[in-house]
Amino acid sequence: MRPKNTGRMGRRGFLRRAAVGLAGLAGLGALWSLRAVSGDPGREGRLSRRRARHYRKLAG
Amino acid sequence: MSGRVQCLLCPHTCELEEGQRGTCRVRMNLDGELVSLVYGRPVAAHVDPVEKKPVYHYLPGTRTFSIATAGCNLGCEFCQNWEISQAAPEDVPPYRMEPEEVVSRAEETGCSSVAYTYTEPIVFYEYVEDTARLAREAGMGNIMVTAGYINEGPLRELAPLIDAANVDLKSIRDDYYRSVCHGTVGPVLNTLQVLREMGVWLEATNLVVPGLNDSEEDLEGLCSWIAENLGRDVPLHFSRFFPTYRMTDRPPTPLETLERAGEIASAAGLRYVYVGNVVTGSGDDTFCPECGRAVVRRDRFRIVENGIEDGRCAGCGREIPGVWQ
Numbered sequence: 001m002r003p004k005n006t007g008r009m010g011r012r013g014f015l016r017r018a019a020v021g022l023a024g025l026a027g028l029g030a031l032w033s034l035r036a037v038s039g040d041p042g043r044e045g046r047l048s049r050r051r052a053r054h055y056r057k058l059a060g
Numbered sequence: 061m062s063g064r065v066q067c068l069l070c071p072h073t074c075e076l077e078e079g080q081r082g083t084c085r086v087r088m089n090l091d092g093e094l095v096s097l098v099y100g101r102p103v104a105a106h107v108d109p110v111e112k113k114p115v116y117h118y119l120p121g122t123r124t125f126s127i128a129t130a131g132c133n134l135g136c137e138f139c140q141n142w143e144i145s146q147a148a149p150e151d152v153p154p155y156r157m158e159p160e161e162v163v164s165r166a167e168e169t170g171c172s173s174v175a176y177t178y179t180e181p182i183v184f185y186e187y188v189e190d191t192a193r194l195a196r197e198a199g200m201g202n203i204m205v206t207a208g209y210i211n212e213g214p215l216r217e218l219a220p221l222i223d224a225a226n227v228d229l230k231s232i233r234d235d236y237y238r239s240v241c242h243g244t245v246g247p248v249l250n251t252l253q254v255l256r257e258m259g260v261w262l263e264a265t266n267l268v269v270p271g272l273n274d275s276e277e278d279l280e281g282l283c284s285w286i287a288e289n290l291g292r293d294v295p296l297h298f299s300r301f302f303p304t305y306r307m308t309d310r311p312p313t314p315l316e317t318l319e320r321a322g323e324i325a326s327a328a329g330l331r332y333v334y335v336g337n338v339v340t341g342s343g344d345d346t347f348c349p350e351c352g353r354a355v356v357r358r359d360r361f362r363i364v365e366n367g368i369e370d371g372r373c374a375g376c377g378r379e380i381p382g383v384w385q
Contacts, residue, residue, distance in 0.1 A: 047149055050099035052087055053186055054214045058064040058075060 063092045069185055070133045070210050071247045083242075084183040085148045086131035098129035099187045101154035103144050104178050105162075107169045109361040113177060113205050114297050114336055116346060117382025118224040118261050120356055121363040124203055125166035128178035129154070129187065134207050135242035136230065137306040138269060145179040146305075159191035163198050173201035173223065182210045185218065192221035201383075208251035209243050215254055224261040224383065226297070227252050231266075231273040232282040240272065249285070256290050261383050263295040265336070268313045268321055270301065279321050283328035292329045293381040298322060300337035318343075332381075350378035 066075045067082050074082035076089035086098045108126045110119055130152045132145035139145055144152050157165075166174050174195045176188045181204050192202040201223040208227040229248060230241055237245045255262050266282060268274050273282075286294055298321045300313045318335045322343070325333040335343030344358035353375040357365040367374040371384050 046101065046154055047097040048095075048099040048101055049090060050096045050186060052067070052069075052094040052096045053189075054069045054211075055065050055067045055094035057092060058066055 065089045065092065065094050067094055068211060069214050070182055071244065072133060073211075081148075082133070083135075084131045084133040084180070086129065086183050096184065096186050097149045098131060098154070098184050100156060100158045101129055101149065102127040102157050102162075103130050103149075103152045103154045104128040105155060105157060105165070107171060108175065110173065110175075110203070111344075111358060111361040111363070113175055113203060113226050114265065114334070115203055115205075115224050115226050115261075115263055116297075116334060116344075116356070116358075117263065117295055117332070117380075117384075118203065119172050119201065119383060119385070120358075120366060122172035123170055124173040124175040125162065125169060125171040126175040126177050127157070127162060127191075128176070128181075129184040130179065131183040132180040132207075133183055133209055133243075134180065136207075137240050138267065138301060138303075139305050140302070141178050142305040159187065159194050162191050163194045163200070166195065166200060167198060171200065173203050175203040175205060177203070177205035180209075181206055185214060189218055189221065192218075196221060206251075207241075207243075208248040208255075210247065210251055212250060212254060215251055216258070219255060219258040219260055222255075222260050224263070225255050226263045226265055227255065228265045228267070229282065229286075231278060232285055233273070233278065236273055240269075249289070252286075252290055256294070262290065263297065264290075265297040265299050266321075267299045267301055268317055269307070270310050270313055270317065272310075274313070274317050274321070276324065279324045280328065283325045283330055287329045292331050294330070295332035295334060296325055296330050297334045297336045298325070300335070302337070346380065348373040348376060348378055348380065351376040355380060 064075060064077055066073055067087055072083045078089055081088040088095055088097055105127045107123050110122050110124045130144050130147045130149040174191060181188050195202055202221055204222050204225045206227055234245045237243045298318050300318060302312050322333050322335060331349045345354045346356035348355050355367040355373050368380055368384050372379050
């Protein structure tokens with residue numbers, strides 16, 4: 001049995017859904033940038049960069 | 061100039077492009093050089109009884125300053141410390157603790173040794189090496205609790221600084237290592253033999269997982285290998301499995317299975333067999349193989365009675381192998 005809402009979408013319906021989708025993406029982007037700024041900018045800085053032993057450089 | 065590098069520390073021998081990290085997540089190609097991202101950055105630092113490692117024949121009743129960084133070069137699906145062992149180092153807030161501070165804190169807290177444990181000390185090799193050297197100079201011992209997945213060259217360089225090791229022999233079967241731990245058994249067996257040969261006090265642990273490595277054949281094979289290749293005096297700890305991380309589809313190891321494992325080990329000739337991760341009547345005690353007396357009685361991590369005098373059973377005088385003082 002086919003779901004009920006698979007009929008053809010009108011132009012207005014399409015535009016409304018597209019607007020909702022874009023708003024959602026914009027919201028996610030805002031959240032992401034918020035996380036990047038206020039999350040923990042020092043995380044990389046926690047790492048050491050001590051030269052390791054027991055490795056070799058590969059040619060090419 | 062940057063370029064590719066190959067890490068030679070462990071059997072994975074990861075080949076890394078600029079900016080890439082190894083399987084361990086903590087060793088990275090930075091500008092064509094291999095760097096450790098966790099040197100001096102422990103994510104755990106605790107004072108533990110040495111019995112917790114578990115190491116039962118090395119300075120019983122003493123405390124050991126225990127450290128770990130993020131990372132591991134295996135990926136055991138039952139890992140009890142997966143939150144730190146399987147994490148990238150930037151995802152677990154570390155302390156800043158250079159080797160000098162580790163040793164001074166160990167001294168301040170009355171520890172007799174420093175233990176490299178909880179995750180996999182092999183992946184923080186340089187940190188272990190520098191800390192162990194300072195600890196040795198300060199008159200303290202060094203304990204490594206490891207899965208033993210390391211290449212022989214680096215192991216032989218580190219071993220002279222290590223006083224005691226507990227190596228987790230997860231199974232005697234290579235297919236088990238490949239499917240459950242993302243490694244191979246050969247290098248682990250080699251590590252056990254090299255440590256023994258180099259005079260490091262050695263104990264082994266086997267996590268008994270229901271339905272995976274608890275068959276008679278598996279347990280007999282593992283115990284026989286230890287007896288034949290390491291000797292009957294190497295203590296073996298059977299550890300109880302609890303469902304965790306990616307292995308939540310089976311129950312904890314039944315106590316009967318652990319008892320049976322102990323019987324199999326004794327039948328294989330192993331003289332010092334213990335059962336861990338579970339409260340048992342006498343599974344933590346050390347028995348004299350000569351007179352049967354409980355020479356060291358333990359209540360979990362606490363020493364209740366120590367009947368060893370000058371490395372010998374106080375009852376019959378038989379030598380009990382280990383580092384007792």
